[in-house]
Amino acid sequence: MKVVLGKDLLAANENKAAKNRELFDQAGILVVNLISSPGSGKTTLLEKTARFLGGDLKMGAIVGDLYTDRDARRLSEAGMVTVQINTEGVCHLDAKMVARALQEMPMVSLDLLFIENVGNLVCPAAFDLGEHVKVAVLSVAEGTDKPAKYPGIFRESGAVVINKSDLLPYTDFNVKNCLDDLRGIKENMAIFITSAKTGEGIDQWCKWLRESKGNMI
Numbered sequence: 001m002k003v004v005l006g007k008d009l010l011a012a013n014e015n016k017a018a019k020n021r022e023l024f025d026q027a028g029i030l031v032v033n034l035i036s037s038p039g040s041g042k043t044t045l046l047e048k049t050a051r052f053l054g055g056d057l058k059m060g061a062i063v064g065d066l067y068t069d070r071d072a073r074r075l076s077e078a079g080m081v082t083v084q085i086n087t088e089g090v091c092h093l094d095a096k097m098v099a100r101a102l103q104e105m106p107m108v109s110l111d112l113l114f115i116e117n118v119g120n121l122v123c124p125a126a127f128d129l130g131e132h133v134k135v136a137v138l139s140v141a142e143g144t145d146k147p148a149k150y151p152g153i154f155r156e157s158g159a160v161v162i163n164k165s166d167l168l169p170y171t172d173f174n175v176k177n178c179l180d181d182l183r184g185i186k187e188n189m190a191i192f193i194t195s196a197k198t199g200e201g202i203d204q205w206c207k208w209l210r211e212s213k214g215n216m217i
């Protein structure tokens with residue numbers, strides 16, 4: 001019985017996600033769903049992205065958070081148009097929540113829309129929001145084994161950002177082993193090694209975003 005309910009829930013979500021995607025395509029915006037465990041650096045990465053690309057691309061962010069609007073305020077200060085979703089304890093965003101937030105988002109004026117999912121490496125992978133691409137963010141402080149232990153999100157993602165590279169000297173994170181595991185899960189994904197603190201690798205990440213947006217046309 002539980003399995004059937006789960007299937008119905010996901011089928012309803014898929015329908016809503018398809019409608020969101022239609023709206024994104026009509027508006028001609030690239031939509032990126034950022035997923036990671038709490039604190040890997042999603043918001044900091046977006047702050048850096050806003051500053052790097054803000055001169056020529058107009059960006060918005062729908063920010064999922066359990067209770068606060070702290071991340072949305074940070075991204076507004078960095079120059080993004082933001083809409084906050086508070087899930088009130090729910091551990092992932094779903095397509096219906098995003099559809100509601102879109103009513104407040106001036107999509108036609110945007111080039112790029114980010115959806116910062118609730119910090120959680122498991123549940124968000126199951127919920128299509130209508131995005132064009134999922135990006136998994138993993139910080140080196142979390143350990144090399146995370147892709148192998150939580151393969152679902154990495155399999156679903158078109159790109160992976162390995163963040164906090166400035167902390168590499170202070171951790172036992174093994175870049176080569178992590179890359180091998182990622183390639184084992186999915187061969188054709190873009191991988192970026194960044195420090196949202198120092199700015200390392202942000203140029204390559206932003207280049208990929210710009211090219212991905214360009215490829216839509």
Ligand SMILES: Nc1nc2c(ncn2[C@@H]2O[C@H](COP(=O)(O)OP(=O)(O)OP(=O)(O)O)[C@@H](O)[C@H]2O)c(=O)[nH]1
Pocket residue numbers: 036037038039040041042043044045071118119120163164165166167194195196197198
């Ligand atoms: N050293 C270092 N710290 C970072 C980096 N990126 C983010 N941080 C720090 O990591 C902490 C969490 O960063 P956030 O950007 O808030 O992480 P998040 O993934 O948005 O967190 P949630 O929204 O709570 O899931 C903050 O103290 C950041 O300053 C980085 O590249 N290097």
Ligand SMILES: [Mg+2]
Pocket residue numbers: 042043044071116
């Ligand atoms: Mg955040």
